[in-house]
Amino acid sequence: DQQVKQNSPSLSVQEGRISILNCDYTNSMFDYFLWYKKYPAEGPTFLISISSIKDKNEDGRFTVFLNKSAKHLSLHIVPSQPGDSAVYFCAATDSWGKLQFGAGTQVVVTP
Amino acid sequence: SAVISQKPSRDICQRGTSLTIQCQVDSQVTMMFWYRQQPGQSLTLIATANQGSEATYESGFVIDKFPISRPNLTFSTLTVSNMSPEDSSIYLCSGGQTHLGRGYTFGSGTRLTVV
Numbered sequence A: 001d002q003q004v005k006q007n008s009p010s011l012s013v014q015e016g017r018i019s020i021l022n023c024d025y026t027n028s029m030f031d032y033f034l035w036y037k038k039y040p041a042e043g044p045t046f047l048i049s050i051s052s053i054k055d056k057n058e059d060g061r062f063t064v065f066l067n068k069s070a071k072h073l074s075l076h077i078v079p080s081q082p083g084d085s086a087v088y089f090c091a092a093t094d095s096w097g098k099l100q101f102g103a104g105t106q107v108v109v110t111p
Numbered sequence B: 001s002a003v004i005s006q007k008p009s010r011d012i013c014q015r016g017t018s019l020t021i022q023c024q025v026d027s028q029v030t031m032m033f034w035y036r037q038q039p040g041q042s043l044t045l046i047a048t049a050n051q052g053s054e055a056t057y058e059s060g061f062v063i064d065k066f067p068i069s070r071p072n073l074t075f076s077t078l079t080v081s082n083m084s085p086e087d088s089s090i091y092l093c094s095g096g097q098t099h100l101g102r103g104y105t106f107g108s109g110t111r112l113t114v115v
Helices: none
Strands: A010-014 A019-025 A032-038 A045-051 A056-059 A062-067 A072-077 A086-093 A099-101 A105-110 B004-007 B010-013 B019-025 B031-037 B043-049 B068-072 B075-080 B089-096 B110-114
Touching: A010 A019, A019 A032, A019 A086, A019 A105, A032 A062, A045 A056, A045 A062, A045 A072, A072 A086, A099 B043, B004 B089, B019 B089, B031 B075, B043 B068, B043 B075, B043 B089, B075 B089
Parallel strands: A010 A105, B010 B110
Antiparallel strands: A019 A072, A032 A045, A032 A086, A056 A062, A062 A072, A086 A099, A086 A105, B004 B019, B019 B075, B031 B043, B031 B089, B068 B075, B089 B110
16 A cells, blocks of 8 residues: 555646645654655656654755654745756655655646 | 666567666665656565565565566666566666665666567
8 A cells, every 4th residue: 555645646836936745644653754856767866855753854945844743744845946847756764764655746847 | 875877778678578677886885676667656666685685575576577686785687577568667776875864866767668
């Protein structure tokens, strides 16, 4: 069964505005939560992560928020840029160090 | 972080044949994994490649179908055996150290089409 879920397959946002991507999970034993970005014909690239003991992590334009009680995390991109157009995967790691991925959200940033 | 070179980048194969995919890492890494991404789907973990021993397979994946080798800490191969059209997918390797806050690096993927 899918333990990491991204329920929005796509998101369209105007350049300069905020992009908010959401992710839900079911396994309370996950250690870390990560976001990956993927361009066509390339492998996913690591974007940002958050430990399960934190509730926020920020890196430049990217901020990840974790709500453990709701088993929910979100990625905020501010401001959105055309180069941010890609598929974004939410992922989580278990105690064995294995990554489990959500289905991905296709982000399109329009001028 | 490590850089992973994966080849081939794509291939078209006849059903019933086998294809071996290679991943070379530019530094020693503790962990290496193999994933499959079927069309329109997420990345599904096939197995953890263990250095010098048999790989650890996830539910639904077996060694006879997806034999994996990892002779050292910088190299691994995945073979897709006795292929059928249902094996048409993107196959990706991934690797890194065990501090997961830094994430793992991925190869660029192998797009396999079985005809």
